[in-house]
Amino acid sequence: MTPAARRALGAAGRLFYERGIHAVGVDLIAVEAGVTKKTLYDRFGSKEQIVVEYLADRDERWRAFLAPYVEAAETPRARILAVFDALRGWAEGVDGVEGHLAKGCSMVNAHAEISDPAHPAYSIIAGQKAWMLGLFTDLAGGVASSGAAAARLGRTLMLLHEGALVAHGLRVFPGAIDQARGDAEALLDAAAARASGHR
Numbered sequence: 001m002t003p004a005a006r007r008a009l010g011a012a013g014r015l016f017y018e019r020g021i022h023a024v025g026v027d028l029i030a031v032e033a034g035v036t037k038k039t040l041y042d043r044f045g046s047k048e049q050i051v052v053e054y055l056a057d058r059d060e061r062w063r064a065f066l067a068p069y070v071e072a073a074e075t076p077r078a079r080i081l082a083v084f085d086a087l088r089g090w091a092e093g094v095d096g097v098e099g100h101l102a103k104g105c106s107m108v109n110a111h112a113e114i115s116d117p118a119h120p121a122y123s124i125i126a127g128q129k130a131w132m133l134g135l136f137t138d139l140a141g142g143v144a145s146s147g148a149a150a151a152r153l154g155r156t157l158m159l160l161h162e163g164a165l166v167a168h169g170l171r172v173f174p175g176a177i178d179q180a181r182g183d184a185e186a187l188l189d190a191a192a193a194r195a196s197g198h199r
Contacts, residue, residue: 005043008033013054017106021051021113048120051110055124058106063131065090076142077188080157083136084181087161091168091177104169105162133158143188145195153191160184 001009011033015024026047030037044050069086073079091101103109107125114121137154144150160180167176 002043004033004035004039008035008040008043009050009053009057012050013057016051016054017103017109021110026050051114052121052124055107055110055121055128059124059128059131062090062128070139076139077192079142080136080139080188081181081184083139083157083161084164084177084184087164088177088181101165101169105165108162108166108169129162132161136161140191143191143195145191149191149194153187156187157184160187 008029012024012029015029015032026037026040029050030040033040040050044053066083066086069082069089070079073082107128110121111125114125116122117126133154136157137151140150140153140157141147144153160183164177164180167173
């Protein structure tokens with residue numbers, strides 16, 4: 001990607017997240033990025049494709065941000081809780097970087113505007129959430145007593161994670177991510193007790 005295209009994608013991402021996808025046109029993206037509309041269309045082809053690349057970039061950055069948290073954890077329980085620690089870091093910002101959740105989850109926000117499965121960005125939105133559910137389910141396999149228990153625990157952890165995202169973004173109450181982490185700990189304690197009882 002050329003420097004101009006990177007600037008355009010950065011500007012588009014910022015504008016889409018702050019103002020909404022439908023509210024932002026190609027003209028504004030071009031002005032904010034300091035490029036011509038021709039450059040945008042030459043690189044991306046359409047506004048739809050800019051949206052696709054914005055969401056794909058956001059997803060890739062989240063996965064890259066999350067990975068070190070999970071990899072550094074030494075036990076199955078710690079790896080699950082590390083997802084919530086990463087969410088807190090993503091929300092609050094680290095190393096001087098502004099937090100990424102000032103207006104909530106970008107995928108949830110995008111889904112509010114893009115609900116048609118035929119839209120090229122839809123698969124990225126749905127795929128990101130499916131990936132998170134898969135991650136939680138896989139991690140739950142390390143603490144649950146059976147595959148069915150891991151699937152149920154994975155879904156419950158996903159609900160806690162997504163609820164924390166929404167509550168944090170809407171500022172429903174303070175400490176939503178920390179509360180979700182604490183509730184996850186309680187779930188893991190219960191799962192460990194059940195698994196021990198099955199041995």
